[in-house]
Amino acid sequence: MSRRPLHHPGDDWAHDEGHDHEHVHEHEGPCAEGADGRRGLGGFLRSLLKGIPWSERVEVVETFTLPAPRSGALRLDNANGMTRILGEDRSDVEVKMQKVARAESASAAEQMAQEIRLARRENDFGTELEVEAPRHWNRCGHANLELRVPRGTRVEVTAANGKVCISGLTDGVRVRSSNVAVRVEDVAGDVEIHASNARLLCAGVRGRLLARTSNGKIEIERHRGALDASSSNGLIHAVIEELTGPVVMATSNGKIALELPDEVDADVNLRVDNGVIRNQRSLCRCTRSSGGRLTGQLGRGGIPIKLRTSNGSISLREGRLRARGKRTGVRAGVLMDFARLPP
Secondary structure (H helix, E strand, C coil), rough: CCCECCCCCCCCCCCCCCEEEEEEEEECCCCCCCCCCCHHHHHHHHHCCCCHHHHHHHHEEEEEEEEECCCCCEEECCCCCCCEECCCCCCCEEEEEEEEEECHHHHHHHHHHHEEEEEEEEEECCCEEEECCCCCEEEEEEEEEEEEEECCEEEEEEECCCCCEECCCCCCCCEECCCCCCCCCCCCEEEEEEEEEEEEEEEECCCCEEEEECCCCEEEEEEEECCEEEEEEEEEEEEEEEEEEEEEEEECCCCCEEEEECCCEEEEEEEECCEEECCCCEEEEEECCCCCCEEEEEECCCCEEEEEEEEEEEEEEEECHHHHHHHHHHHCCCCCCHCCCCC
């Protein structure tokens, strides 16, 4: 393994305060020849792999800063790669970018890594960032991103084939993803997530939460606000600490579990097509039908709570402080460990 600075000709970062590079080329060198002059097994395998597409891998890690969005809004598009955004008390945007390239040779992989870039544009929305990675039949590349932004930044992320993690913001968050898990934590603002084939985890959101996914479960912890969550195939579990708006939870194949505060005023409407309803709360004006429906009133009533599942159970539980909810916080400084990212 060798390490040396890698210069990128043609970089056009506007207002960069610093731009550091670290280049890593990984491959297995040929084994030393034995006493009989023959190459070892490693060298033989190396000769077989030579020229095969994606046989060589190069990593380049860059760290640089950008000015904060003038409008307070940031939009990021990362088609292939992990995306993590952390809100901090700062006035600029720090970007850590791990560029990973695979090709048929070391020089081709290095060239591929040089071609991966983060394009930046300013428009009426605010600042738009997009990972641009050229692709060839025998070469591929992607970038893992970690952005540290001012806490008050409004963030929109579009991603595919790479996890999304967002934490520590005091404005709205919107995420669209496919084939990736999404994790949003400690956000004081409205959150909207639209995903497919993905698991969603939201913890410590203070605002309206809209969560949509297909073929994935939704887990919600320490929530304060209104909730609208639905999945086509997957369970939905929510722990609400403070109820300030309507709650709607629906899934076609999976169970639903809702934990509410001890003191809450709400009108409850639960329905299952094929399954059971388990209720641990004392409901006033409670009615239960043979068609799998339960209605009633918590406290004085008022805020609507509607839970629906086609195939599964519904559980309305006593609220409690869950130990798992305490462990969902992201610690500063370990948000992205590039050394542990998968190849």
